Amino acid sequence: MINPRRLLSRSEPWVFAAIILLSLLIQARSGQFFTGNNLVDLVQAMIVPGLLSVGCMMVIVSGGIDVSFTAVASLAMYVTDRMLLSSHYAGNVLLAYAMSAGFGLLLGALNGFLIAFLRLPTLVVTLGTASLYTGLMFGAFAASASDVPPAIAAHGKETLFTAVNPQLGLSSNMPSQVLILVSVFILAFLLLRYTMLGRGIYAIGGDETAAERAGFNVRAIKMFLYCLVGVLAGITGIARISMIVYADPSTMLGMELTVIAAVVLGGTRVTGGIGTLTGTALGIALMTVLANSLILIGIPTYWSRAFTGAVIIIGTGVTARQIVTKRRRERGADVRTSEAP
């Protein structure tokens, strides 16, 4: 059953509380937070970072850190876009997703090879591949903003429903890409919780040597992981350009640090082994609310970044404090006094 003390020592409830608090505050100040159209806008803004956060979280849980996923997403997306445009592709958008996922797989596989087989440190390797991929994109492919094939444009216009705000006369469309976000989260959840592969990712993050000894094929798992991250990144790339109906190669670059921050805020430990998709989703939600809704309480957009920074600092500070006090409590308990021999 739910153990209240255990619940409170985890991060997710706190992040959730923070989101609720913030929402209520914003609602109180502007009356515009809990409107249909605002909520739809928020969800729409969460799609791309949300998709990226899934792969990011899994890598961090495995004990590594990947800063190349936005570069992978951009390059995969861009190559797909150009290829489809030059062949005047007029078919279904699914091919675009498949192609981009495929390119993403290859790009992620390089990371996987270097990290899983050559056992190189993850941060530095992904820094290198990020540089390599952006360089390829802007250099070799001379990437510049371009159009998208009609299929993608059409896909971008698909909406699930429309939310109207009668007060302001605004309406927002819920894009169909949100289904991708939801499916990815569900599939990732199933993978992490119900497959040995998923448990292996947690095991590796907990103690890699123990994982080897237990019989996990650590190299294969890591390789799969980075390939998966690549696939997800590729999919995200197409989702992104379909929503803005524009293939801007730099549109996602720079997002990686915010996504990592969101993942960590959501309770995933940088040292590995601990993290949940729920927490990650909450972390993304919090960051999105912060980035988009501060204007509703009168904080000009110019200050939203400073605010985000402050939240990251406070959030990680609180988490760090939790770990330290827990360790201190343990140490006191280990030393026994007045115990019957």
Added chain:
Amino acid sequence: MSDPVLRVQGIVKSFGGVQALKGVGLEIGAGEIHCLAGENGSGKSTLIKVISGVHQPDAGGIEMSGRSFSHLTPGEAIALGVQVIYQDFSVFPNLSVMENLALNMELKDSRRLMNYRRARSIAAHAVSLIGFDIDLDERVENVSVADRQLIAICRALLQNSKLIIMDEPTSALTKKEVKALFAVIKSLQSRGIAILFVSHKLDEVFEISERYTILRNGENAASGRTKDLDRKTFAFHMTGREFTEESYHLTAPVGKPVLSAKGLTLRGCYRDVSFDLSPGEILGITGLLGSGRTELVETLFGITRPDRGTIEINGRRVRIKSVKAAIRRGIGYVPSDRLTEGLFQPQTIERNIVVAVLARLSSRLGFLRTKAVAQTTARWISDLSIVTRDPSLPVRTLSGGNQQKVVLARWLANDLKVLILNAPTMGVDIGSKYDIHALMRRLAASGLAIIVVSDDLPEVLACTNRICVMRDGAFVQQLDPASTTEAKLGELSTGVA
């Protein structure tokens, strides 16, 4: 022996050109508790790894359950019923107890999907095997060290083991937990499982094992029935030398105390500790793990601050607020865990020696006086006979004993009044152990006051002129080493006659 569960003969193993095992043999019968003993470097770890399939021997044979092998893979060893419980237990601190218990089985059965109901029943079955009561949903990182070990044991039992190898299983346990572990081992025995128990603690060898094998320098030194073994023979076989250490006697009468503790109390660690220490004395503090002895000396060194009580240096009351303050007052500390707490392994020997005297060896502006640094390093390398070619080599290239000397050098380079040593010869080879003891006596004779915290009772008896036994956070009794025995010290430590 009729049909031993394991017999190895003539095992030879080299790494590069170094021979770790030179033709070693071992025999264990079904349901036998067998102790494998040996100093560091004796080859016992290598032998374990050969038996469990991690290493393949260069020569020799392994016989298990009537079948012969020239070598094994880890998978084959497990299939034959050999399970190893490593010193770190190989558990996943971030996963639940249930998963820790069940994952190995699931992997062995090549399961692709995780079925939590099945895992739970596996886990429940595992803990029932030894009657272990634990919350299956708790994260292992929140579980005590002793419980983690039991988890590792339960996990091993699931695999139909015939032989369980335990590598130094009691090193992190309190006395009570050791007793519990031994009870578990006995119950394993009653199910016909053989236990190979690696240890160098003589008391345990005597208490639990029926037969023993001692390795020294990669060769068999002795083996036989434990009840035919005595302490002296054991030490002799372990080290190959006869040692008679003279006990330490003060040369001059005890002068005014350089360090006085009065009523020191730290909640949860120790209470109402008082003692005096004069120059030239070597005070031994002994007690079990958890008796508060390490916490006490850490307070003296400024790592923790007491809730109550006073400390006086040379008659003046002082507050030791930090390690730096302790050092300034002339207190040095050699921690028990040399590798993680004492040394900067990849850094140079020179840096490791001068780290505590950087202030003295620098100019006002903070620039190091390289000549002074080199001189200091050279002096202590020669004074303490540290064996090395070059002080700019990383300290990890030194042997255990020499590493300990480096840590000592670090403190001696200061203006020391009091030197505290915690388990100074743990894991140290016999030659260096002797050197360190001789050094301690020399230092005390020259006016230093020394506190030795150790649970190596012969060491405590040989090196000190006064012993304080701690139990459950309090000083139980002060004794004169000349008029007490190991047995008495043991009784006082545990509180049982």
Added chain:
Amino acid sequence: MKTTGTAVPALQVRRTRDQNLVRLFVMLLLVFVLMTTLRPREFPTLANFGSMMRQFPEYGIMAIGISLTMITGGIDLGVVGTANLSAILAAKFLIGYVPQGAPPQVVLPYIVAAVLIALATGMACGYFAGILISRFNIPAILATLGTQQLYTGIAVGITNGRPQSRLPLLYSKIGNTELFNLFPLSFFLFLVIALGVGLLLSRTRFGTSMYLYGTNPKAARYAGLNNASILRRTYLLSGLLSSVAGLIMMARANSAKADYGAPYTLQCVLIAVLGGIDPNGGFGKIAGVTLAILILQFLSSGLNMFNQVSNFYRDVIWGGVLILVLVFNRLLSARAERRASKKRAIV
């Protein structure tokens, strides 16, 4: 985050680290020779060297700052935010207080004051990061991710995202002075800083304690080192260096903006690693970092001379070289260990 390491015998370790410097130097030479061969009329010219010397100090100084934090086992991802914030505060001061059309003698003290403001800001920013890491135990990556956002955010907030460009002419005049008609002031600043920091690391007590702390914080505590102070001072220094970089950027662009130099952060980390700074802490020399900076600059300037070749190829080469160096290092140390264990057989 875990990184894997292989055990390497003693002598090999020392040689590998020195070999690293030699390797970097060889790489620098190779790049130089390559570029000179391909563009003999443009590359080895005074004009080109002058141009290069104007470009690298700003990120070079930041790379040195990041290297310091990496030596202590952490990282400072907030260098760019610190640089920009410092520059912006200085700029706002100058714009707001210097009377229009005033003669140089009057403007000069304002400039001095502005520089001091920038430096103080940098130190404060760095110190704050140091406190977050040492007192609040926030892992360095996260703390400096936060400060990066915070400082940039403040910079955006107080400028509404607009560049601050009506700086007094004297500032860029001074900032872009060239001594002996060739060496930019910023180049000298870089030299002084590189030498100074190098000396700090190799010859002072503080430097030694930084290396030791970076290797093993626990042992550092037991040895009496003041860990919190080491961290605070390291990040303070990093912040200070960032503010210097910010001032240089401001002189070159004749304005200050909240998002200048965004790609510099990761670039500087790459430079540090290539230059031999161990991301786990405890090792690395400024000489190596300097060589890495020069390699990057040569590559960058060289590629610029090929009109068809985009500057972004530099990133490709950079990323590729880094990975190759890592792989090469890993293979080398594995080979060294095999050779060393064979050597022991002769004993």
